[in-house]
Amino acid sequence: MLKTRIIELVGTIPAESNIYAEAAKPDARRAPAPTAAEVQINRRAHAVLDPSFPWKYAKAFAELHQHLPAMVDESFIRMAHEHLSGRVNHDDITEAQVIWHPKWAAQRGLLEALLILPDLRLDEIAGHTSLPVSLVMVYEQLFWSVRDRLNDKLFVTELCYPNTRLAQFRGDYWDTAEPRELMLHAAFNRDLDTVLRIFGARQPGEEQPAETSAKKVKARIMADADFVMRAGGGGSTIPVLDAARKMIVATEKYAPAPKGFGDDLIGLTALSMTPGESILETVRQMCDSSDHQRRVALQAALTPATN
DSSP states (O other): OOHHHHHHHHTTSOTTOOTTTGGGOOOTTTOOOOOHHHHHHHHHHHHTTOTTHHHHHHHHHHHTTOOOOTTOOOHHHHHHHHHHHTSOOOHHHHHHHHHHSGGGHHHHHHHHHHHHOTTOOHHHHHHHHTOOHHHHHHHHHHTOOOGGGTTOHHHHHHHHOTTOGGGGGSTTHHHHSOHHHHHHHHHHTTOHHHHHHHHTOOOTTOOOOHHHHHHHHHHHHHHHHHHHHHTTOTTOOOHHHHHHHHHHHHHHHTSOOOTTTHHHHHGGGGOOOOTTOOHHHHHHHHHHSOHHHHHHHHHHHHSOOOO
């Protein structure tokens, strides 16, 4: 469902509905009840970032025993309203509710991650999850409405990185992140193979030469370290920077180095660059310039940033 359509529908929700009310419940000791305008702003702020808005919209009317507005022509919302009102039992909606249950967090994570991948058709997603295509379609329409907004960068980023990408660089990230979170991160990077492997699906030809794997790991570590340096994290103690420093030192230790340069590079283990500066750019400066220029670049790298 498009953002513009969501905004239109938000304005038709009955005033007495408690949709998104919990998120804006005032503290009776500190603030008065929200005004009608504040209620509308709260509803809109949550609805445009909520992939389950179609389901909650239908539920808002069903709970009040009210008919949907005539302007609602989306068949899936009307079907959900019928289901919630008890007039018609839709099997696919019942199964979608099961998937939405907290008990199905990992399975739901796989389905939702696959739905974020723009190159996958619904029938292919059904194949990866062993679910009927009709069920995948209903789940996407009501509980994870993303397919119409895959080009909405703010929306997709909010779904995959609600706490921003910086959460990935915590030392305990891998140990504490939920499988669903990891799968969504992989889907954000359009990495179908990693999504499936996190869930546990074994792919043909999964093994590869150790040298190939090592090169990929090194490249990823250096890329992540580069990102941290550019974001101003040069003085932090996150593991990826430590790994990058050790890789640089190990590489230079066993590779031929220009005279008078090898000892200087060891100092990179204490690296603390200016915020926004690239770790790769600094190393490149030292490797591509004369001995004098190398020493100047190294000194700049080791000089703490000043405000």
